[in-house]
Amino acid sequence: MAFAQSFYNQNSGLRISVMVVDDDPVFLQIMSRMLEKSKYRDPSIMEITVIAVKDSREALSTLQIQRNNIDLIVTDYYMPGMNGLQLKKEITREFGNLPVIVISSDSNKEQESLTCGAMCFIPKPIKATDLTKIYQLAITYKRNGKSILWTEHNHQDTDHVTIPQQIQLLPEQANVLKTKKKRKFSPRSVPRSLNSSNGSCVSTDGSRKNRKRSGDDVESLSKPAKKSKISWSDYLHDLFLQAIRHIGLDKAVPKKILEFMNVDYLTRENVASHLQKYRQFLRKVAERGVCCSSMLSGRGIDSIFAYAHITEPYYNNYTATTSWYDTSLNNRSFYSKPGHGFGQSRLLSNPREPIRSNQMPYNYMNRSSTYQPLRNGSSLTLPISGNLNFPTQPSENGGRRSFFESTGVANYTGQTSQVLGFGQHGPLAINDNNFENNTVSSCGSLTPNQPGSVSHGSLTPNKSDLSSHGSFNPNHQGNSSHGSLSTSNQPGMSSYGSSTSNQPGISSHGSLTPNQPGLTSHGSLTSNHLGMSFYGDSTPNLPTMNSYESLTSNPQGLNSYGCVTPNPGLNNVGSLTPNPGLNNVGSSTPNQPGASHLLYGIELFLNNENTASMPQPHANATTEPNLGIPELENLSLYDDLGNINELPCDISNFQLDNNKQPQEEAVSTTQFELPASFPTELNEIFSPGEEGDWTFVNINQGHSDGETSNIFAAPETNSPIININPNQIQERDDPDFIDWSLLDPQDLANEFDFMDSLFNNDMN
Amino acid sequence: MDALVAQLQMQFRDYTISLYQQGFLDDQFTELKKLQDDGSPDFVAEVLSLFFEDCVKLIGNMARALDQTGTVDFSQVGASVHQLKGSSSSVGAKRVKGLCVTFKEYCEAKNYEGCVRCLQQVDIEYKALKTKLQDMFNLEKQIIQAGGRVPQVDIN
Numbered sequence: 001m002a003f004a005q006s007f008y009n010q011n012s013g014l015r016i017s018v019m020v021v022d023d024d025p026v027f028l029q030i031m032s033r034m035l036e037k038s039k040y041r042d043p044s045i046m047e048i049t050v051i052a053v054k055d056s057r058e059a060l061s062t063l064q065i066q067r068n069n070i071d072l073i074v075t076d077y078y079m080p081g082m083n084g085l086q087l088k089k090e091i092t093r094e095f096g097n098l099p100v101i102v103i104s105s106d107s108n109k110e111q112e113s114l115t116c117g118a119m120c121f122i123p124k125p126i127k128a129t130d131l132t133k134i135y136q137l138a139i140t141y142k143r144n145g146k147s148i149l150w151t152e153h154n155h156q157d158t159d160h161v162t163i164p165q166q167i168q169l170l171p172e173q174a175n176v177l178k179t180k181k182k183r184k185f186s187p188r189s190v191p192r193s194l195n196s197s198n199g200s201c202v203s204t205d206g207s208r209k210n211r212k213r214s215g216d217d218v219e220s221l222s223k224p225a226k227k228s229k230i231s232w233s234d235y236l237h238d239l240f241l242q243a244i245r246h247i248g249l250d251k252a253v254p255k256k257i258l259e260f261m262n263v264d265y266l267t268r269e270n271v272a273s274h275l276q277k278y279r280q281f282l283r284k285v286a287e288r289g290v291c292c293s294s295m296l297s298g299r300g301i302d303s304i305f306a307y308a309h310i311t312e313p314y315y316n317n318y319t320a321t322t323s324w325y326d327t328s329l330n331n332r333s334f335y336s337k338p339g340h341g342f343g344q345s346r347l348l349s350n351p352r353e354p355i356r357s358n359q360m361p362y363n364y365m366n367r368s369s370t371y372q373p374l375r376n377g378s379s380l381t382l383p384i385s386g387n388l389n390f391p392t393q394p395s396e397n398g399g400r401r402s403f404f405e406s407t408g409v410a411n412y413t414g415q416t417s418q419v420l421g422f423g424q425h426g427p428l429a430i431n432d433n434n435f436e437n438n439t440v441s442s443c444g445s446l447t448p449n450q451p452g453s454v455s456h457g458s459l460t461p462n463k464s465d466l467s468s469h470g471s472f473n474p475n476h477q478g479n480s481s482h483g484s485l486s487t488s489n490q491p492g493m494s495s496y497g498s499s500t501s502n503q504p505g506i507s508s509h510g511s512l513t514p515n516q517p518g519l520t521s522h523g524s525l526t527s528n529h530l531g532m533s534f535y536g537d538s539t540p541n542l543p544t545m546n547s548y549e550s551l552t553s554n555p556q557g558l559n560s561y562g563c564v565t566p567n568p569g570l571n572n573v574g575s576l577t578p579n580p581g582l583n584n585v586g587s588s589t590p591n592q593p594g595a596s597h598l599l600y601g602i603e604l605f606l607n608n609e610n611t612a613s614m615p616q617p618h619a620n621a622t623t624e625p626n627l628g629i630p631e632l633e634n635l636s637l638y639d640d641l642g643n644i645n646e647l648p649c650d651i652s653n654f655q656l657d658n659n660k661q662p663q664e665e666a667v668s669t670t671q672f673e674l675p676a677s678f679p680t681e682l683n684e685i686f687s688p689g690e691e692g693d694w695t696f697v698n699i700n701q702g703h704s705d706g707e708t709s710n711i712f713a714a715p716e717t718n719s720p721i722i723n724i725n726p727n728q729i730q731e732r733d734d735p736d737f738i739d740w741s742l743l744d745p746q747d748l749a750n751e752f753d754f755m756d757s758l759f760n761n762d763m764n
Numbered sequence: 765m766d767a768l769v770a771q772l773q774m775q776f777r778d779y780t781i782s783l784y785q786q787g788f789l790d791d792q793f794t795e796l797k798k799l800q801d802d803g804s805p806d807f808v809a810e811v812l813s814l815f816f817e818d819c820v821k822l823i824g825n826m827a828r829a830l831d832q833t834g835t836v837d838f839s840q841v842g843a844s845v846h847q848l849k850g851s852s853s854s855v856g857a858k859r860v861k862g863l864c865v866t867f868k869e870y871c872e873a874k875n876y877e878g879c880v881r882c883l884q885q886v887d888i889e890y891k892a893l894k895t896k897l898q899d900m901f902n903l904e905k906q907i908i909q910a911g912g913r914v915p916q917v918d919i920n
Binding site for chain 2: 023024034037076104105106124128
């Protein structure tokens, strides 16, 4: 808790400002009071300010005035004029991804709210336990915002720094703080209780550094800095990476990098030290058996960068020894600009959930999502038309060939990483690719790593699944990358962001790692075995559906914030981490049973080989995880969408590259079946916001001509909603409150078994 | 005086418990009480007055909506019912809330008589609750005036 404490001490605590919108004055008063009083529950909160407004119009105008002061919005659903969801959309449209919680006495609205992108849904009457959720959300978001934004460090401002709407920080925004390198915070791997309101969880060296950095920032913030300290914001780091890419790692010297970056407040020394760290990081990654170096240097980097500037793969993982660069993976995605066309970044940037990874130095977080290029339709992105093919699981299978040969070498040992790109571009180079074909993957890069390669934006479809977007990185061990989708091991669909199924590895941020049959989506899923999963990771272990943000099922390990680790249960929200490891704030660990209550609206469709092909939608992990088969009729896509039952995107855009994989078809179609309604459901899950940044890919059930890849791109406004397979839920967690610190040892067992089987299966 | 205080306190306790037992109040009310402290000693009273005012307003809306000659706009009635349901659940007015649930169903079924009946009942209920709570507050006041402290009543 060193960080938290230091943060607290230094920074005079955290001040959160919440806006409550409700036409019922009684409720407004009660809610305001409850929130104000709830600060006493959490020592790190100094103050909670509540702004109460009676209707949506007023809410919007208040937001306009006090945009930076508001950390969270709680809105009623039924209101005259604009209802809560409409308000939410409007807010997102005008102000970016502010976290919005929807409340209503009508609990039927939950589904819809979550679909719409609300961070969560709380039924009225509000209980004290709900408050915890609320303010923790606010804290997380705020903290993340701060780290990302490194605002001018201005003592007063820091309290109000919030939601970073865009990851890219302008140079002016970058904080220039003093560097206090000597300062180190104490143990990084101190397990943090989930309930810590301090979302940072240190799990590795990197985190220590991160922490140090954040700590430094905090400290500097509290007093006027005399020296200028550079904080490597996402933006800066991206620039740095671009520079390296441009120059070539081998030839990268601080001077050239500095020139390239062209940031005036940056000194050569800053760059030099950063470069050094970066190199160290790479080295570590390489040592881990992944040959990142190849990737990083030369081709790898180039290829990677070829695609939409996906940041270095190493970003993903966070290994115990990696430098803090790794941590970036974790959080990375969530902060990307809303508006990114790129699915990957979208995923990664989960607007809603300010997931924090454990370690987080926010700088790195969300690095990966700075996919600017994405925005421009860089090749990377997603779901665009491309071939997604993903090969498979990296496991040690001998016979696997990497699907994408174009750029890389299919190497079992994971030498080259090949990243799949879309259509035109070759695969990104990432580590090893042992792809198994079964799945359809798309977008970004695929990196089926064996020994842990880091890939960024890689997809690694393991078995037959659909992976999409971002990168998948089914690592065996090793680092997963950021923005990778890790293969869904069994039949599953992962999508978006990255999924990384690592064995021992570190998973990265924005990765999805659907282990068994599950659908994971969004953000990242990382099923690590031992690793650290991070932020924005979701790791659906068993047949679960994970969604959103991250799910990380680590058997042990640190989970990071914003991770969802559904064990056999449904997980949702922010993060769920069923681990025996450290979990962080914002993580929910649905252990065995259960649907975690966290509901941030994740509905996972479980696409499970083992189970019926019929997806079991929503067991929304809401208060009652419905174990029954949800009536699909209730699902409703957004009206705005116009096309309710169609995929927003044109399916024809996604062409699986069947040519490349002879086996693919067979495999893909057999592995799992998607129910016919799946696309619809998926749509609903990933309900696109009006802005429609998401590209929906239809998950091909094999109906169409052998195309099996569908990718879901996360809508910019929504977090993917994944239905959790109710079948998997055995018990229910307390519906009212998720004990995030709950770590169930059973999970451990499950995960391990699962992971083992997962990887073993792939090997066939 | 102590005897008086003690007696008043006991009366208060019994009375409060009876309100819960009779279903007038529920846990949410307990929560509400917890929000009151020395910093805001009248919080509960304020909220409740707001609630009752709200009741009057909403019931008025509903009555007007139901009283239309011609077609009754049930959605409007429903909206008001919903709001009332929300407020009553927030304050812990259990009976009122229960009635609202039924009322809502009638609205959805567009059952005019049902709605009217519910409306009448809601009216009676909230007034009854108001009276009871007023009595309770009076007791509290008396305790304080007698120099005592209002006891925390544990409803279990």
